[in-house]
Amino acid sequence: MKRLIPLFVLVLPLIEIAGFVIVGRQIGVLATIGLVLLAAVVGGMMMRLQGLGLLNRLQRELEAGKDPGRELAHGAMVLLAGILLMVPGFFTDIVGLLLFVPPVRDLAWRFVRRRVQVTSFASFSSGFARPRDRGPTIDLDAEDYSSGPRPESPWRQIDR
Numbered sequence: 001m002k003r004l005i006p007l008f009v010l011v012l013p014l015i016e017i018a019g020f021v022i023v024g025r026q027i028g029v030l031a032t033i034g035l036v037l038l039a040a041v042v043g044g045m046m047m048r049l050q051g052l053g054l055l056n057r058l059q060r061e062l063e064a065g066k067d068p069g070r071e072l073a074h075g076a077m078v079l080l081a082g083i084l085l086m087v088p089g090f091f092t093d094i095v096g097l098l099l100f101v102p103p104v105r106d107l108a109w110r111f112v113r114r115r116v117q118v119t120s121f122a123s124f125s126s127g128f129a130r131p132r133d134r135g136p137t138i139d140l141d142a143e144d145y146s147s148g149p150r151p152e153s154p155w156r157q158i159d160r
Helices: 004-027 029-063 069-086 090-099 102-115 154-159
Strands: none
Touching (some): 004 029, 004 090, 029 069, 029 090, 069 102
16 A cells, blocks of 8 residues: 555646646636636635534534544645645545545545554543643642742751
8 A cells, every 4th residue: 555655646737738738628718727726716715614623523522522533534634625725736625525525525534544543532631631640739828839949848947
């Protein structure tokens, strides 16, 4: 699989150029450029709209103490979809549009989840992890703490 990535990076521009030629021949150069610009604008708008909804769902998952792995993966896919729509080309636009569809993202999440180790978020409380190695918490009142020297301090006895 890793060996196919460099090949894909080399072939992708050729696929996009072929797409420009085919679409440009059918609808004309100006209409083709207009479609590419429209896809970039729509990609930015969709990324913003769906991204805000995903952030709200992610916050709810964290507040409920649930595993936010699915929402994090969906957020990454929405970001990737927006980037793909902003990149000039019809093949990347099609992939980007597909990633904006939630059932397609769920299918991609099921595929990725089996191949990636997901860390549990069970230790999260209100979005922040609790340190486990720090020992007990010492609760001080206002009279227990001050920034000035205290004559009755046991540490002052050592100095004498």
